[in-house]
Amino acid sequence: MSLLPWGKAGDAIARFESAPNLDSARAARAALDQLSKMEFIPGVKPRLQEFGGRFDAARTALFDRLIRRGTLEEASELAAALPSAGHHDDERVKLAYRSMHEGKQGPSLAGVKVAALKPDLRAFYFEAWYHELSAGEDIPKAKEALSAWIQHQRQSEKPHLELLRRHLADSEFDQAVGHLQSVDAQVQTAVAEKLEADASLPIHHRAHFFIQAGHSDRAERLLDAILAEQPADEWALAHRAHLADSSGNSSSARYFYTLLLNHDPTQSQVARRLGELAIAENDMEEARRTFALAWQAGDAGAGLAYAELLAAADPGQALEAARRLSETLTDAADLMRLAEIFLRCRSAADAAPAFRRALRLDQDLAEPVIRTAHAYVEKNTENRYPLLNLLYDVARIMGYPADHYRLLEAQDLEAAGSLGEARDRLEQLLEGEARWDALMRLGAIARSEDDASRLRMAKRLESALPDAEKAGRGTWAEVCYSAAILWEEGGRANKAVALYERLLEKEYQFRDAADRLERLRAEREADAHEVDRTVSMQRPAGALESRYELLEVLGEGGMGVVHKARDRKLDRLVALKFLSTADSEALEMLIREARTTAKLSHPNIVSIYDVAKEGGKWLLAMEFIDGPTLKELLKRGPLSPPDSLAVLAALLSALENAHENGIVHRDVKPANILIRAGAVRAENVKLMDFGLAKVTTESSILRKGMVAGTAAYMSPEQVRGEKVDHRTDLYACGCIFYECLTGKPLFKAEGLAETMFMHLNEEPARLLDNQVLSESALTQLILGFLARDPAMRYAGAGEASRAVEEYRRGRPR
Numbered sequence: 004m005s006l007l008p009w010g011k012a013g014d015a016i017a018r019f020e021s022a023p024n025l026d027s028a029r030a031a032r033a034a035l036d037q038l039s040k041m042e043f044i045p046g047v048k049p050r051l052q053e054f055g056g057r058f059d060a061a062r063t064a065l066f067d068r069l070i071r072r073g074t075l076e077e078a079s080e081l082a083a084a085l086p087s088a089g090h091h092d093d094e095r096v097k098l099a100y101r102s103m104h105e106g107k108q109g110p111s112l113a114g115v116k117v118a119a120l121k122p123d124l125r126a127f128y129f130e131a132w133y134h135e136l137s138a139g140e141d142i143p144k145a146k147e148a149l150s151a152w153i154q155h156q157r158q159s160e161k162p163h164l165e166l167l168r169r170h171l172a173d174s175e176f177d178q179a180v181g182h183l184q185s186v187d188a189q190v191q192t193a194v195a196e197k198l199e200a201d202a203s204l205p206i207h208h209r210a211h212f213f214i215q216a217g218h219s220d221r222a223e224r225l226l227d228a229i230l231a232e233q234p235a236d237e238w239a240l241a242h243r244a245h246l247a248d249s250s251g252n253s254s255s256a257r258y259f260y261t262l263l264l265n266h267d268p269t270q271s272q273v274a275r276r277l278g279e280l281a282i283a284e285n286d287m288e289e290a291r292r293t294f295a296l297a298w299q300a301g302d303a304g305a306g307l308a309y310a311e312l313l314a315a316a317d318p319g320q321a322l323e324a325a326r327r328l329s330e331t332l333t334d335a336a337d338l339m340r341l342a343e344i345f346l347r348c349r350s351a352a353d354a355a356p357a358f359r360r361a362l363r364l365d366q367d368l369a370e371p372v373i374r375t376a377h378a379y380v381e382k383n384t385e386n387r388y389p390l391l392n393l394l395y396d397v398a399r400i401m402g403y404p405a406d407h408y409r410l411l412e413a414q415d416l417e418a419a420g421s422l423g424e425a426r427d428r429l430e431q432l433l434e435g436e437a438r439w440d441a442l443m444r445l446g447a448i449a450r451s452e453d454d455a456s457r458l459r460m461a462k463r464l465e466s467a468l469p470d471a472e473k474a475g476r477g478t479w480a481e482v483c484y485s486a487a488i489l490w491e492e493g494g495r496a497n498k499a500v501a502l503y504e505r506l507l508e509k510e511y512q513f514r515d516a517a518d519r520l521e522r523l524r525a526e527r528e529a530d531a532h533e534v535d536r537t538v539s540m541q542r543p544a545g546a547l548e549s550r551y552e553l554l555e556v557l558g559e560g561g562m563g564v565v566h567k568a569r570d571r572k573l574d575r576l577v578a579l580k581f582l583s584t585a586d587s588e589a590l591e592m593l594i595r596e597a598r599t600t601a602k603l604s605h606p607n608i609v610s611i612y613d614v615a616k617e618g619g620k621w622l623l624a625m626e627f628i629d630g631p632t633l634k635e636l637l638k639r640g641p642l643s644p645p646d647s648l649a650v651l652a653a654l655l656s657a658l659e660n661a662h663e664n665g666i667v668h669r670d671v672k673p674a675n676i677l678i679r680a681g682a683v684r685a686e687n688v689k690l691m692d693f694g695l696a697k698v699t700t701e702s703s704i705l706r707k708g709m710v711a712g713t714a715a716y717m718s719p720e721q722v723r724g725e726k727v728d729h730r731t732d733l734y735a736c737g738c739i740f741y742e743c744l745t746g747k748p749l750f751k752a753e754g755l756a757e758t759m760f761m762h763l764n765e766e767p768a769r770l771l772d773n774q775v776l777s778e779s780a781l782t783q784l785i786l787g788f789l790a791r792d793p794a795m796r797y798a799g800a801g802e803a804s805r806a807v808e809e810y811r812r813g814r815p816r
């Protein structure tokens with residue numbers, strides 16, 4: 004043993020270096036402490052510094068060895084008993100980190116100065132510090148520590164894995180996916196593998212995460228594991244089917260979608276997708292079945308697909324399905340598909356209203372509508388007039404040539420026996436490029452009617468000859484020939500002979516004109532006076548007095564007086580209208596129109612029993628209705644919505660019957676509507692004066708620039724003096740419906756001109772702000788009548804009636 008002052012300390016240090024343990028460390032420390040007391044002796048201080056450095060190195064080596072061996076209690080005791088000079092925080096980090104991994108309680112890292120730590124220990128510090136904070140439930144600081152850990156170990160999977168676990172445990176899937184996608188591919192793969200196998204996390208969370216992250220294989224394995232334990236798990240079935248579907252595995256997708264649908268047949272989107280997959284595999288029967296299921300579950304789009312498929316296999320059933328769909332569709336694109344289905348089922352009558360509804364929702368569809376409808380009418384020649392009517396209206400709005408469609412429509416209506424409608428269509432063309440074709444068709448229609456119609460048409464054709472001559476020699480000859488035939492067949496032989504002679508002067512051999520002329524000359528008797536074959540309805544004087552007993556005056560107007568009377572012969576009450584006017588032509592036309600109207604039989608139309616002439620005055624015997632007019636009823640105030648709807652429904656039913664028989668009222672107004680005494684019900688509503696406005700039109704307003712009608716109920720086209728059709732009556736219905744609901748006319752100004760101006764320029768939608776009309780569905784119903792452009796209104800009284808019925812079914816009680 005050395006006798007030098009530092010000898011004992013040197014020996015202790017040597018023993019500590021050769022056999023490092025806690026005891027030798029304590030002994031070395033004690034010897035150093037003893038030596039430090041002799042620091043005043045020369046030569047001790049250098050030795051003390053040397054031995055101190057050797058002790059620190061040996062102590063650090065011992066600490067690290069204890070940490071590596073996992074003898075954490077000894078390491079902790081060493082750190083506590085013999086603190087390291089300058090490396091205390093480093094050893095705390097090492098001890099805490101190893102304790103964490105051993106699952107033991109280590110020293111707290113609170114207060115550790117991170118900047119003073121060795122760089123290679125900082126990641127260990129943040130990891131251990133994170134776990135310490137997490138265990139203490141200091142979540143905000145734990146998240147900060149975790150972020151710092153990730154920054155110091157970016158390429159290690161451990162901090163990323165820990166962060167993802169925390170996100171998934173909290174169902175923060177978007178954040179988890181975002182973080183996973185931000186790390187390197189190698190780290191991403193390692194982390195994903197561990198997460199997939201991490202049973203500490205709910206398997207549904209892991210599956211959801213991998214689905215969202217786009218790791219389909221891992222998601223499928225987890226979903227299969229879920230379904231192995233829970234075959235009825237709808238969430239797993241739905242995602243398993245979607246993964247198979249998105250990967251193009253059609254058979255697997257159909258298998259899982261079918262399982263899902265078996266558990267819940269009301270899943271319309273699942274059934275619809277099954278149908279689409281079945282189509283892709285050409286399994287049309289299965290496609291129809293699943294689309295039908297989706298439709299039953301409320302998917303109207305699937306119903307369209309079902310009807311489209313059915314149209315090829317069974318057009319009858321497809322037509323029925325499409326009609327059911329028509330009541331529910333509100334999207335313009337869906338209505339276009341519906342219209343095309345109707346066309347495939349060869350039902351233009353159903354297709355046209357569907358096209359119109361689509362156009363009301365989206366006017367940009369005008370071009371596709373024209374293309375589709377035009378292609379159909381080009382290939383089909385039967386029952387196409389509803390589409391031709393549509394094409395005419397849309398083409399006019401678009402500024403395209405439209406007269407061709409109107410001519411074809413009139414031709415189809417004529418072939419179907421709807422001569423009145425055909426005539427109305429042709430009348431609309433008399434100011435356009437197809438004027439002469441339309442005039443010729445009108446002549447052809449007149450040949451199939453009575454003598455009065457033939458004579459009236461012959462007169463029109465003959466008066467058009469000067470203009471026809473300007474149009475060309477061929478046109479003039481056709482018009483002249485048609486007029487001559489009508490004079491001939493109407494019993495006016497002299498007129499016919501004159502025209503045949505004029506024709507043959509210019510066209511020596513025109514059809515059979517020469518033969519006809521020769522026959523007429525041979526048949527004509529000595530007197531050259533024209534034979535008027537018009538049927539006289541005059542009766543012997545006094546015949547009316549003997550049949551009708553006048554009881555009281557019901558009303559008086561510009562056309563005459565209306566009496567309540569008793570029909571003695573049939574013992575019933577009637578209304579007798581005695582007409583008086585200086586316009587003899589108008590009276591004759593009135594009588595012919597009354598005869599036509601008398602052919603109508605409808606519960607909502609006042610019946611005409613008889614037409615007669617007595618003492619130079621014409622008389623109409625009509626059904627007597629004991630009750631006020633709607634005009635008188637509205638003076639008491641507005642009707643309730645149900646009563647207003649009842650009046651509207653009755654009007655539309657009456658007008659539909661009249662329009663089908665080729666009659667347009669043209670003066671529908673409250674004064675022409677009678678309400679039988681009692682409740683305001685549809686069966687008590689009666690429309691009267693059918694045809695009177697039309698007769699006035701034929702005798703006067705057909706002359707360009709003149710108008711007729713009641714200003715408050717006139718359509719814009721009536722105001723402009725244009726040709727009108729059945730849609731004019733629908734506009735008047737909209738005005739009346741508005742007045743029933745609100746108690747005031749839709750448009751009302753001080754003068755007639757101002758009221759007419761409002762019909763042309765005011766937007767009805769702006770006026771529908773009454774509290775009664777606050778319901779949007781009711782507003783849309785009214786606007787379907789009141790469009791300024793007839794093409795944008797309901798196509799007919801039938802379509803309008805269906806719209807009213809749909810509203811009534813959907814209206815809250």
